[in-house]
Amino acid sequence: MNQVDYLRISLIDRCNFRCQYCMPQGTELDYILKQQLLTDDELLTLIQEVFIPVGFTRFRLTGGEPLLRPGVVDLVSKIAAFPQTQDLSMTTNGFLLAPVAQNLYDAGLRRINISLDSLDADTFDLIIGNRGRSRWQDVWNGIQAAYHVGFDPLKLNVVVIPGVNDHEVLDLAALTIDKHWHVRFIEFMPIGNLRLFGDRGWVSSAELRRQISDHWGLTESQIRGNGPAEVLKIPGAQGTLGFISQMSECFCDRCNRMRLNADGWLRPCLLNETGQIDLKTALRHGVITTQLQEQVRELLEIKPEINFKERDSGTTAAYTRTMSQIGG
Template sequence: MNKVDYLRISLIDKCNFRCQYCMPNDAELSYILSQELLTKFELLTLLKEVFIPLGFTKFRLTGGEPLLRQDITEIVEEIANLPETKDLSLTTNAYLLSEKAESLFLAGLKRINISLDSLNPDTFDRIIGNTNKSRWQKTWQGILKAYEVGFNPLKLNVVIIPDINEHEILDLAELTINKNWHVRFIEFMPIGNNQLFSEKAWIPSSEIREKIKNKWGLEEANITGNGPADIFKIPHSKGTLGFISQMSECFCDRCNRMRLSADGWLRPCLLNETGQINLKQALRDGINTSEIREKVAQLLLIKPDINFKQRDAGTDMYDRTMSQIGG
């Protein structure tokens, strides 16, 4: 079991998109009230007095869409300036990134992951659930701005959905040839998508990899990151290709992370709610942070036994959509 030193922090559950795999249309959503979100002060208290003393040094800010959080730049700056922070990154849909990329970079954010499931505006709008004006162009502008500002690596996360965007696999992979971009293909997951999910609802990474290999060839990139992606590259390309195979290949033994939801729940596993702790409530109840730290330490001890190998046992464990957990 890897050392658990990586915390994914959801700052908000709201989003300006409604992607099928994150906020399915049939899901009943009730957004967290603003007063129920972890405040910046509460988050920093937990980092300084609970997580960092337990060895956490890598942090990723997520949502919902974290750029909707009004104090996002201040949060980035505060975490980046903690002397124990070894790595700080952010996941976004990039729709607001053209306006915020530079300020985030100057605040200390150096790595960014952007969700981009299609290069076709119509397909893109279908996936994000948009029925009004197209949002593809502004999203693309956000990606280009992030690249211009200097985010390195700039990662593009792609969820391949059968019969929707699977025909774009090669086009998306090609983005890595001439730019130092890192495209990561992620298998479609059944979180909050019980009606959509079936044996045909996801494409194994092995099939995606084979399609790319048949076009250009593929070689191992000999790069390791904070996550579970297997990294390859098209020969002589500037960027890399990552494959996250959480459905076809269980990688629980490599997991080094926990997740903190926007309303303060600490979750030891993406697909399993066993053992989760309401840290926000503990803070607001006046429980000493040393006691909270001890509870988290106990959860770390049993984390190896809490994993998503149990995902096949049924779907009752998926009480939240991805946006509510923190992607």
């Protein structure tokens, strides 16, 4: 079991996209009320007085869409300023990124993951549930801004959906050839929406590796990620290819992270809430942070025993919460 020192922090559960694999159409979401969200001060207190003392040194800011959080640049600056913060990153859909990319970099953010599920504007808008003006160009502008500002590595997350964008795998992989970009192919997880794309299931990382290898070949990469991705590269390419295989190759034994939801619940696993802790309520009721440290330590002790719920031959049992509500 890897050392668990990586905390994914959901800043907000709202998003300006409605990606079908995250918030499928027809799903009614009960958004967290503003007063139910962790405040900046509460979040900073938990990081400094609870998580850092028990060994967390790497933090990723997620959502929903984290750039919708008011004051996010200032929050980044304060987290980056903690001496114990070894790594601070963000996952975003990129739509709001271009105007604030430089500010985020100046605040101390150095790594960023941007969702880019298609290079075709129509397919992209289909996936994100957009019915108005295309948003693809705004996201592409955000990617370009992050690249020119100097984010390194700049990672592009691609959820591969059979019959929707799986025909673009080679085009997306080719983005790594001439630029120091890192494309990460993620197996589609039908969380809370098992019938979203009918019975087409998901495309395995093994199949994606085969497609790319048949076209260019694949070699080992010297770059290793913070998570469970298998990292390879096209021979001679500047960037790398990551394969995240949570459906076909369970990697629970290599998991090094926990998740702090926007409402203050600490969860040990994407799909298993065993031992979850309501840190916000405890903090607001005056529980001292040393007691919260002990609760987190106890959860860390049982984490090696926690796996995805009811996994069976690469499928996930019905799970009513959507990815946006989990924090990704």
